Amino acid sequence: MSRILTLVLLMTVAGVASAARESYTIDPNHTFPNFTINHLGYSTMHGRFGKTSGKLTLDRETMTGSVEVVIDAASVDTGFHKRDDHLRSPDFLNVGEFPTITYKADKVKLNKDGTGTVQGKLTLAGVTKPVTLTVDRMHCATHPFDPSKKKFVCGFDASAMIKRSDFGVSYGLPGIGDEMQLSFELEAERN
Amino acid sequence: MSSLLANPFIQSAVLPFMATVVLAALINRVAGRWRGLAAAGGFYLSAALIAGLQVLPLTSTRKILLLGVLATVVALLFVWRKIHGQRRNGVLVIVAVVAAIWVAWPVLMREQGLAWWTLVVAVMVYTGWILVSFDTLHAQVATQLLTLTAFAAATAIAATIGATALIGQLAGAIAAACGALLLMTMLAGKTWSNDMLLLPLILMTGLFGIAAVIYARLPWQSLIILMAVPLVPRLPLTLSNIWLKIIAQAVLMLPIAAAAVYLAWGSAGDSYY
Numbered sequence: 001m002s003r004i005l006t007l008v009l010l011m012t013v014a015g016v017a018s019a020a021r022e023s024y025t026i027d028p029n030h031t032f033p034n035f036t037i038n039h040l041g042y043s044t045m046h047g048r049f050g051k052t053s054g055k056l057t058l059d060r061e062t063m064t065g066s067v068e069v070v071i072d073a074a075s076v077d078t079g080f081h082k083r084d085d086h087l088r089s090p091d092f093l094n095v096g097e098f099p100t101i102t103y104k105a106d107k108v109k110l111n112k113d114g115t116g117t118v119q120g121k122l123t124l125a126g127v128t129k130p131v132t133l134t135v136d137r138m139h140c141a142t143h144p145f146d147p148s149k150k151k152f153v154c155g156f157d158a159s160a161m162i163k164r165s166d167f168g169v170s171y172g173l174p175g176i177g178d179e180m181q182l183s184f185e186l187e188a189e190r191n
Numbered sequence: 192m193s194s195l196l197a198n199p200f201i202q203s204a205v206l207p208f209m210a211t212v213v214l215a216a217l218i219n220r221v222a223g224r225w226r227g228l229a230a231a232g233g234f235y236l237s238a239a240l241i242a243g244l245q246v247l248p249l250t251s252t253r254k255i256l257l258l259g260v261l262a263t264v265v266a267l268l269f270v271w272r273k274i275h276g277q278r279r280n281g282v283l284v285i286v287a288v289v290a291a292i293w294v295a296w297p298v299l300m301r302e303q304g305l306a307w308w309t310l311v312v313a314v315m316v317y318t319g320w321i322l323v324s325f326d327t328l329h330a331q332v333a334t335q336l337l338t339l340t341a342f343a344a345a346t347a348i349a350a351t352i353g354a355t356a357l358i359g360q361l362a363g364a365i366a367a368a369c370g371a372l373l374l375m376t377m378l379a380g381k382t383w384s385n386d387m388l389l390l391p392l393i394l395m396t397g398l399f400g401i402a403a404v405i406y407a408r409l410p411w412q413s414l415i416i417l418m419a420v421p422l423v424p425r426l427p428l429t430l431s432n433i434w435l436k437i438i439a440q441a442v443l444m445l446p447i448a449a450a451a452v453y454l455a456w457g458s459a460g461d462s463y464y
Binding site: 082085086088089090091094096097125126127168170171173174175 | 194197243245248250251252297298354355356357358402405406407408459
Protein backbone atom coordinates (compact mmCIF):
# COMPACT_ATOMS: atom_id res chain seq x y z
CA MET A 1 0.00 0.00 0.00
CA SER A 2 2.79 2.37 0.98
CA ARG A 3 4.56 1.51 -2.30
CA ILE A 4 1.47 2.44 -4.30
CA LEU A 5 1.14 5.65 -2.32
CA THR A 6 4.78 6.52 -2.97
CA LEU A 7 4.31 5.86 -6.69
CA VAL A 8 1.20 8.02 -6.82
CA LEU A 9 3.01 10.80 -4.95
CA LEU A 10 5.99 10.62 -7.33
CA MET A 11 3.73 10.74 -10.37
CA THR A 12 1.89 13.73 -8.94
CA VAL A 13 5.13 15.61 -8.33
CA ALA A 14 6.35 14.76 -11.82
CA GLY A 15 3.06 15.87 -13.27
CA VAL A 16 3.18 19.16 -11.39
CA ALA A 17 6.81 19.68 -12.48
CA SER A 18 5.95 19.03 -16.12
CA ALA A 19 2.89 21.24 -15.90
CA ALA A 20 5.08 24.07 -14.59
CA ARG A 21 7.23 23.84 -17.73
CA GLU A 22 5.12 25.31 -20.53
CA SER A 23 5.62 24.84 -24.24
CA TYR A 24 5.50 27.76 -26.65
CA THR A 25 5.57 28.08 -30.41
CA ILE A 26 7.51 31.00 -31.80
CA ASP A 27 5.36 33.57 -33.60
CA PRO A 28 7.09 34.08 -36.95
CA ASN A 29 5.30 37.40 -37.51
CA HIS A 30 6.75 38.93 -34.37
CA THR A 31 10.14 37.24 -34.21
CA PHE A 32 13.06 38.72 -36.07
CA PRO A 33 16.79 38.16 -35.65
CA ASN A 34 18.65 41.38 -36.41
CA PHE A 35 22.33 42.09 -36.91
CA THR A 36 24.67 45.01 -37.37
CA ILE A 37 28.16 45.00 -38.82
CA ASN A 38 30.75 47.57 -39.75
CA HIS A 39 30.81 48.36 -43.46
CA LEU A 40 34.30 49.29 -44.64
CA GLY A 41 34.69 51.65 -41.70
CA TYR A 42 32.10 54.05 -43.10
CA SER A 43 28.96 53.10 -41.27
CA THR A 44 27.18 50.33 -39.40
CA MET A 45 25.09 48.19 -41.67
CA HIS A 46 21.82 46.88 -40.31
CA GLY A 47 20.07 43.73 -41.46
CA ARG A 48 17.49 41.24 -40.37
CA PHE A 49 16.17 37.81 -41.23
CA GLY A 50 12.51 37.80 -42.21
CA LYS A 51 11.62 34.12 -41.69
CA THR A 52 12.01 32.40 -38.37
CA SER A 53 10.38 29.43 -36.69
CA GLY A 54 10.92 27.42 -33.56
CA LYS A 55 9.78 26.56 -30.10
CA LEU A 56 10.64 27.22 -26.52
CA THR A 57 9.81 25.90 -23.11
CA LEU A 58 9.56 28.04 -20.03
CA ASP A 59 9.06 27.35 -16.37
CA ARG A 60 7.83 30.67 -14.99
CA GLU A 61 8.28 29.44 -11.44
CA THR A 62 11.93 28.48 -11.63
CA MET A 63 12.58 30.89 -14.54
CA THR A 64 14.37 28.23 -16.59
CA GLY A 65 13.68 26.74 -19.97
CA SER A 66 14.97 25.89 -23.40
CA VAL A 67 14.77 27.41 -26.84
CA GLU A 68 15.20 26.26 -30.40
CA VAL A 69 15.12 28.80 -33.23
CA VAL A 70 15.45 28.05 -36.93
CA ILE A 71 16.19 30.97 -39.24
CA ASP A 72 15.76 30.86 -42.99
CA ALA A 73 19.17 32.14 -44.08
CA ALA A 74 17.87 33.21 -47.49
CA SER A 75 15.44 35.61 -45.81
CA VAL A 76 18.29 38.04 -45.05
CA ASP A 77 17.27 41.61 -45.77
CA THR A 78 19.52 44.68 -45.61
CA GLY A 79 17.27 46.85 -47.72
CA PHE A 80 19.40 46.50 -50.89
CA HIS A 81 18.70 43.45 -53.03
CA LYS A 82 22.14 43.24 -54.65
CA ARG A 83 23.79 43.22 -51.25
CA ASP A 84 21.28 40.62 -50.07
CA ASP A 85 22.19 38.45 -53.11
CA HIS A 86 25.85 38.81 -52.18
CA LEU A 87 25.15 37.86 -48.57
CA ARG A 88 23.33 34.73 -49.74
CA SER A 89 26.25 33.68 -51.97
CA PRO A 90 29.20 31.40 -51.06
CA ASP A 91 31.06 34.54 -49.99
CA PHE A 92 29.02 34.89 -46.78
CA LEU A 93 25.95 32.91 -45.66
CA ASN A 94 26.20 30.37 -48.52
CA VAL A 95 22.48 29.65 -48.30
CA GLY A 96 22.60 27.20 -51.20
CA GLU A 97 24.59 24.81 -49.00
CA PHE A 98 23.42 25.96 -45.57
CA PRO A 99 19.80 27.04 -45.93
CA THR A 100 19.17 27.47 -42.20
CA ILE A 101 20.80 29.15 -39.22
CA THR A 102 19.87 27.56 -35.91
CA TYR A 103 20.17 28.44 -32.27
CA LYS A 104 19.55 25.77 -29.64
CA ALA A 105 19.79 26.34 -25.92
CA ASP A 106 18.78 24.34 -22.90
CA LYS A 107 20.34 26.58 -20.27
CA VAL A 108 17.94 29.46 -19.92
CA LYS A 109 18.27 31.40 -16.67
CA LEU A 110 15.93 34.30 -16.17
CA ASN A 111 15.64 36.76 -13.29
CA LYS A 112 12.44 38.08 -11.82
CA ASP A 113 13.12 41.47 -13.40
CA GLY A 114 12.99 39.87 -16.85
CA THR A 115 16.72 39.90 -17.55
CA GLY A 116 18.87 36.79 -17.77
CA THR A 117 21.11 34.66 -19.94
CA VAL A 118 20.64 31.92 -22.48
CA GLN A 119 23.54 29.57 -23.08
CA GLY A 120 23.27 27.70 -26.32
CA LYS A 121 24.85 26.84 -29.64
CA LEU A 122 24.61 28.83 -32.82
CA THR A 123 25.03 27.03 -36.13
CA LEU A 124 25.93 29.41 -38.93
CA ALA A 125 27.25 28.40 -42.37
CA GLY A 126 27.72 24.85 -41.17
CA VAL A 127 29.80 25.75 -38.11
CA THR A 128 28.48 25.35 -34.55
CA LYS A 129 29.84 27.44 -31.70
CA PRO A 130 28.63 28.23 -28.19
CA VAL A 131 26.96 31.63 -27.94
CA THR A 132 25.44 33.15 -24.84
CA LEU A 133 22.57 35.56 -25.30
CA THR A 134 21.90 38.32 -22.82
CA VAL A 135 18.18 38.67 -22.18
CA ASP A 136 17.48 42.38 -21.84
CA ARG A 137 13.80 42.11 -21.08
CA MET A 138 11.00 39.61 -20.91
CA HIS A 139 7.26 39.97 -20.58
CA CYS A 140 4.54 37.32 -20.39
CA ALA A 141 0.84 38.05 -20.37
CA THR A 142 -2.50 37.26 -21.95
CA HIS A 143 -2.68 38.97 -25.31
CA PRO A 144 -4.73 42.18 -24.97
CA PHE A 145 -6.32 41.80 -28.42
CA ASP A 146 -7.59 38.25 -27.87
CA PRO A 147 -11.28 38.43 -26.90
CA SER A 148 -11.27 34.82 -25.63
CA LYS A 149 -8.35 35.64 -23.28
CA LYS A 150 -6.81 32.27 -24.10
CA LYS A 151 -3.81 33.51 -26.05
CA PHE A 152 -0.89 33.69 -23.65
CA VAL A 153 2.28 35.20 -25.07
CA CYS A 154 5.82 35.57 -23.81
CA GLY A 155 8.13 38.06 -25.47
CA PHE A 156 11.88 38.54 -25.16
CA ASP A 157 14.57 40.95 -26.26
CA ALA A 158 17.99 39.30 -26.34
CA SER A 159 21.39 40.17 -27.73
CA ALA A 160 24.91 38.83 -28.26
CA MET A 161 28.15 39.71 -30.00
CA ILE A 162 29.83 37.18 -32.27
CA LYS A 163 32.76 37.12 -34.65
CA ARG A 164 31.79 35.87 -38.08
CA SER A 165 35.30 34.51 -38.63
CA ASP A 166 34.66 32.06 -35.77
CA PHE A 167 32.05 30.53 -38.06
CA GLY A 168 34.31 30.45 -41.11
CA VAL A 169 32.60 33.46 -42.71
CA SER A 170 35.82 35.32 -43.39
CA TYR A 171 35.39 36.88 -46.81
CA GLY A 172 36.02 40.59 -46.96
CA LEU A 173 37.97 40.85 -43.70
CA PRO A 174 39.09 43.27 -42.37
CA GLY A 175 37.23 45.76 -44.57
CA ILE A 176 33.86 44.34 -43.65
CA GLY A 177 33.77 43.96 -39.90
CA ASP A 178 34.37 40.72 -38.05
CA GLU A 179 32.24 41.52 -35.02
CA MET A 180 28.49 41.25 -35.48
CA GLN A 181 26.02 42.51 -32.92
CA LEU A 182 23.03 40.18 -32.85
CA SER A 183 19.68 41.15 -31.39
CA PHE A 184 16.57 39.03 -31.25
CA GLU A 185 13.02 40.25 -30.89
CA LEU A 186 11.10 37.10 -30.05
CA GLU A 187 7.47 36.40 -29.24
CA ALA A 188 6.02 32.97 -28.63
CA GLU A 189 2.50 31.78 -27.95
CA ARG A 190 1.82 29.18 -25.32
CA ASN A 191 0.58 25.89 -26.80
CA MET B 192 51.51 44.81 -45.61
CA SER B 193 48.41 42.99 -44.37
CA SER B 194 46.11 45.62 -45.88
CA LEU B 195 47.97 45.24 -49.18
CA LEU B 196 47.50 41.48 -49.13
CA ALA B 197 43.81 41.98 -48.30
CA ASN B 198 43.31 44.01 -51.48
CA PRO B 199 41.25 41.91 -53.96
CA PHE B 200 43.27 43.13 -56.96
CA ILE B 201 46.52 42.12 -55.29
CA GLN B 202 45.07 38.76 -54.28
CA SER B 203 43.52 37.87 -57.63
CA ALA B 204 45.82 39.50 -60.18
CA VAL B 205 49.19 40.75 -58.96
CA LEU B 206 50.09 37.93 -56.58
CA PRO B 207 49.18 34.93 -58.82
CA PHE B 208 50.84 36.66 -61.80
CA MET B 209 54.11 37.31 -59.98
CA ALA B 210 54.13 33.97 -58.17
CA THR B 211 53.67 32.12 -61.48
CA VAL B 212 56.52 34.07 -63.09
CA VAL B 213 58.87 33.20 -60.23
CA LEU B 214 57.78 29.54 -60.08
CA ALA B 215 58.02 29.11 -63.86
CA ALA B 216 61.52 30.56 -63.90
CA LEU B 217 62.58 28.20 -61.10
CA ILE B 218 60.93 25.12 -62.61
CA ASN B 219 62.38 25.89 -66.04
CA ARG B 220 65.90 25.66 -64.62
CA VAL B 221 65.26 22.24 -63.13
CA ALA B 222 62.74 20.41 -65.32
CA GLY B 223 61.11 22.35 -68.11
CA ARG B 224 58.45 19.72 -68.82
CA TRP B 225 56.80 20.49 -65.47
CA ARG B 226 56.52 24.22 -66.09
CA GLY B 227 52.74 23.90 -66.34
CA LEU B 228 52.73 23.37 -62.58
CA ALA B 229 53.89 26.96 -62.10
CA ALA B 230 50.43 28.29 -62.94
CA ALA B 231 48.79 25.91 -60.46
CA GLY B 232 51.33 26.94 -57.82
CA GLY B 233 50.68 30.64 -58.43
CA PHE B 234 46.96 30.06 -58.21
CA TYR B 235 47.04 28.08 -54.95
CA LEU B 236 49.21 30.73 -53.29
CA SER B 237 46.56 33.26 -54.19
CA ALA B 238 43.70 30.95 -53.19
CA ALA B 239 45.21 30.58 -49.72
CA LEU B 240 44.83 34.33 -49.24
CA ILE B 241 41.43 34.64 -50.88
CA ALA B 242 39.66 31.61 -49.38
CA GLY B 243 41.90 30.60 -46.51
CA LEU B 244 43.46 27.23 -45.78
CA GLN B 245 40.68 25.61 -43.76
CA VAL B 246 39.01 22.54 -45.22
CA LEU B 247 35.98 22.21 -42.96
CA PRO B 248 33.15 22.72 -43.36
CA LEU B 249 33.51 21.31 -46.84
CA THR B 250 31.82 24.00 -48.91
CA SER B 251 31.55 23.86 -52.69
CA THR B 252 34.44 26.30 -53.05
CA ARG B 253 36.71 24.17 -50.88
CA LYS B 254 35.63 21.05 -52.75
CA ILE B 255 36.71 22.70 -55.99
CA LEU B 256 40.12 23.58 -54.53
CA LEU B 257 40.56 19.97 -53.35
CA LEU B 258 39.47 18.67 -56.74
CA GLY B 259 42.19 20.82 -58.28
CA VAL B 260 44.76 19.02 -56.16
CA LEU B 261 43.29 15.66 -57.20
CA ALA B 262 43.34 16.71 -60.85
CA THR B 263 47.03 17.59 -60.47
CA VAL B 264 47.66 14.00 -59.38
CA VAL B 265 45.64 12.71 -62.35
CA ALA B 266 47.55 14.99 -64.72
CA LEU B 267 50.89 13.81 -63.35
CA LEU B 268 49.72 10.23 -63.89
CA PHE B 269 48.83 11.05 -67.50
CA VAL B 270 52.31 12.47 -68.04
CA TRP B 271 54.16 9.70 -66.20
CA ARG B 272 52.25 6.79 -67.74
CA LYS B 273 51.96 8.53 -71.14
CA ILE B 274 48.20 8.00 -71.25
CA HIS B 275 46.72 9.32 -74.50
CA GLY B 276 43.70 9.26 -76.75
CA GLN B 277 40.48 7.46 -75.87
CA ARG B 278 41.73 6.24 -72.51
CA ARG B 279 42.58 9.74 -71.46
CA ASN B 280 39.24 11.07 -72.69
CA GLY B 281 37.50 8.35 -70.72
CA VAL B 282 39.30 9.31 -67.53
CA LEU B 283 38.59 12.99 -68.13
CA VAL B 284 34.88 12.35 -68.55
CA ILE B 285 34.75 10.30 -65.33
CA VAL B 286 36.65 13.02 -63.45
CA ALA B 287 34.27 15.64 -64.85
CA VAL B 288 31.13 13.73 -63.89
CA VAL B 289 32.26 12.89 -60.35
CA ALA B 290 33.63 16.37 -59.69
CA ALA B 291 30.55 18.21 -60.96
CA ILE B 292 28.11 16.03 -59.01
CA TRP B 293 30.14 16.36 -55.81
CA VAL B 294 30.18 20.16 -56.09
CA ALA B 295 26.46 20.34 -56.86
CA TRP B 296 25.50 17.69 -54.27
CA PRO B 297 23.93 19.97 -51.57
CA VAL B 298 21.47 21.32 -54.13
CA LEU B 299 20.97 17.94 -55.84
CA MET B 300 19.92 16.48 -52.49
CA ARG B 301 17.01 18.91 -52.35
CA GLU B 302 15.80 18.55 -55.95
CA GLN B 303 13.51 15.87 -57.32
CA GLY B 304 12.25 14.53 -60.60
CA LEU B 305 12.89 16.53 -63.76
CA ALA B 306 14.68 19.35 -61.91
CA TRP B 307 17.14 16.80 -60.47
CA TRP B 308 17.84 15.22 -63.84
CA THR B 309 18.18 18.59 -65.56
CA LEU B 310 20.74 19.75 -63.02
CA VAL B 311 22.71 16.49 -63.12
CA VAL B 312 22.86 16.36 -66.91
CA ALA B 313 23.69 20.08 -67.18
CA VAL B 314 26.64 20.01 -64.76
CA MET B 315 27.99 16.78 -66.25
CA VAL B 316 27.74 18.03 -69.83
CA TYR B 317 29.28 21.40 -69.03
CA THR B 318 32.23 20.05 -67.06
CA GLY B 319 32.79 17.17 -69.50
CA TRP B 320 32.73 19.55 -72.48
CA ILE B 321 35.20 21.94 -70.84
CA LEU B 322 37.68 19.18 -69.95
CA VAL B 323 37.52 17.38 -73.30
CA SER B 324 37.51 20.52 -75.48
CA PHE B 325 40.49 22.02 -73.63
CA ASP B 326 42.29 18.68 -73.80
CA THR B 327 42.21 18.84 -77.61
CA LEU B 328 44.42 21.92 -77.28
CA HIS B 329 47.09 20.34 -75.07
CA ALA B 330 49.45 19.85 -77.99
CA GLN B 331 49.50 23.63 -78.57
CA VAL B 332 50.17 24.83 -75.08
CA ALA B 333 50.37 28.53 -75.91
CA THR B 334 46.91 28.32 -77.48
CA GLN B 335 45.63 26.34 -74.50
CA LEU B 336 47.04 28.98 -72.13
CA LEU B 337 45.40 31.79 -74.08
CA THR B 338 42.05 29.97 -74.18
CA LEU B 339 42.17 29.22 -70.47
CA THR B 340 43.15 32.81 -69.63
CA ALA B 341 40.19 34.15 -71.61
CA PHE B 342 37.80 31.50 -70.24
CA ALA B 343 38.86 32.09 -66.64
CA ALA B 344 38.78 35.88 -66.97
CA ALA B 345 35.26 35.82 -68.42
CA THR B 346 34.12 33.39 -65.71
CA ALA B 347 35.66 35.67 -63.08
CA ILE B 348 33.93 38.83 -64.28
CA ALA B 349 30.60 37.11 -64.86
CA ALA B 350 30.69 35.40 -61.45
CA THR B 351 31.49 38.68 -59.68
CA ILE B 352 28.56 40.36 -61.39
CA GLY B 353 26.54 37.25 -60.48
CA ALA B 354 26.89 38.14 -56.79
CA THR B 355 29.91 36.05 -55.79
CA ALA B 356 33.13 38.00 -55.56
CA LEU B 357 34.83 35.02 -53.87
CA ILE B 358 34.39 32.78 -56.92
CA GLY B 359 35.16 35.74 -59.17
CA GLN B 360 38.47 36.29 -57.36
CA LEU B 361 39.43 32.62 -57.55
CA ALA B 362 38.68 32.39 -61.27
CA GLY B 363 40.49 35.70 -61.74
CA ALA B 364 43.56 34.24 -60.04
CA ILE B 365 43.54 31.38 -62.55
CA ALA B 366 43.35 33.89 -65.41
CA ALA B 367 46.27 35.86 -63.96
CA ALA B 368 48.41 32.75 -63.43
CA CYS B 369 47.77 31.44 -66.95
CA GLY B 370 48.27 34.90 -68.40
CA ALA B 371 51.66 35.08 -66.72
CA LEU B 372 52.73 31.73 -68.16
CA LEU B 373 51.47 32.74 -71.61
CA LEU B 374 53.38 36.03 -71.48
CA MET B 375 56.58 34.25 -70.47
CA THR B 376 56.10 31.80 -73.31
CA MET B 377 55.59 34.60 -75.84
CA LEU B 378 58.60 36.54 -74.55
CA ALA B 379 60.73 33.41 -74.75
CA GLY B 380 59.60 33.08 -78.35
CA LYS B 381 58.97 29.37 -78.16
CA THR B 382 56.10 27.20 -77.02
CA TRP B 383 56.05 23.58 -75.90
CA SER B 384 53.64 20.73 -76.38
CA ASN B 385 51.85 17.94 -74.60
CA ASP B 386 51.32 19.59 -71.27
CA MET B 387 48.59 18.04 -69.15
CA LEU B 388 49.48 20.10 -66.15
CA LEU B 389 46.93 22.80 -66.91
CA LEU B 390 44.19 20.20 -66.30
CA PRO B 391 43.62 21.22 -62.64
CA LEU B 392 43.09 24.86 -63.59
CA ILE B 393 40.78 23.92 -66.48
CA LEU B 394 38.67 21.72 -64.20
CA MET B 395 38.51 24.31 -61.44
CA THR B 396 37.47 27.11 -63.79
CA GLY B 397 34.63 24.99 -65.14
CA LEU B 398 33.49 24.08 -61.65
CA PHE B 399 33.70 27.71 -60.46
CA GLY B 400 31.28 28.61 -63.24
CA ILE B 401 28.88 25.89 -62.14
CA ALA B 402 29.14 26.96 -58.50
CA ALA B 403 28.43 30.57 -59.46
CA VAL B 404 25.23 29.45 -61.21
CA ILE B 405 24.03 27.05 -58.51
CA TYR B 406 25.03 28.94 -55.38
CA ALA B 407 24.95 32.55 -56.57
CA ARG B 408 23.16 34.52 -59.28
CA LEU B 409 25.18 33.86 -62.43
CA PRO B 410 22.68 33.03 -65.20
CA TRP B 411 23.25 29.59 -66.71
CA GLN B 412 23.03 31.11 -70.19
CA SER B 413 26.41 32.75 -69.55
CA LEU B 414 27.99 29.30 -69.18
CA ILE B 415 26.39 28.15 -72.44
CA ILE B 416 28.08 31.06 -74.21
CA LEU B 417 31.42 30.37 -72.50
CA MET B 418 31.36 26.82 -73.90
CA ALA B 419 32.21 28.41 -77.26
CA VAL B 420 35.56 29.82 -76.05
CA PRO B 421 37.58 26.59 -76.59
CA LEU B 422 36.13 26.35 -80.12
CA VAL B 423 37.88 29.52 -81.29
CA PRO B 424 41.31 27.84 -81.78
CA ARG B 425 39.63 25.47 -84.26
CA LEU B 426 38.77 28.34 -86.59
CA PRO B 427 40.86 28.20 -89.75
CA LEU B 428 43.14 31.20 -89.32
CA THR B 429 45.69 31.34 -92.11
CA LEU B 430 48.53 32.89 -90.15
CA SER B 431 51.89 31.20 -90.22
CA ASN B 432 53.29 33.11 -87.26
CA ILE B 433 52.06 31.40 -84.09
CA TRP B 434 52.15 34.59 -82.04
CA LEU B 435 50.06 36.53 -84.53
CA LYS B 436 47.66 33.61 -84.49
CA ILE B 437 47.48 33.79 -80.68
CA ILE B 438 46.68 37.50 -80.83
CA ALA B 439 44.04 36.93 -83.53
CA GLN B 440 42.44 34.19 -81.43
CA ALA B 441 42.41 36.49 -78.41
CA VAL B 442 40.56 39.12 -80.43
CA LEU B 443 38.02 36.50 -81.54
CA MET B 444 37.45 35.31 -77.98
CA LEU B 445 36.68 38.82 -76.76
CA PRO B 446 33.11 39.05 -78.12
CA ILE B 447 32.24 35.61 -76.70
CA ALA B 448 33.52 36.61 -73.27
CA ALA B 449 31.78 39.97 -73.57
CA ALA B 450 28.48 38.29 -74.41
CA ALA B 451 28.69 36.03 -71.36
CA VAL B 452 29.50 39.00 -69.11
CA TYR B 453 26.75 41.10 -70.70
CA LEU B 454 24.18 38.39 -69.93
CA ALA B 455 25.31 38.31 -66.31
CA TRP B 456 25.07 42.10 -66.14
CA GLY B 457 21.61 42.07 -67.65
CA SER B 458 20.43 39.54 -65.11
CA ALA B 459 22.00 41.27 -62.11
CA GLY B 460 20.76 44.78 -62.90
CA ASP B 461 22.66 47.98 -63.38
CA SER B 462 23.25 48.96 -59.75
CA TYR B 463 26.38 48.00 -57.87
CA TYR B 464 27.82 48.51 -54.41
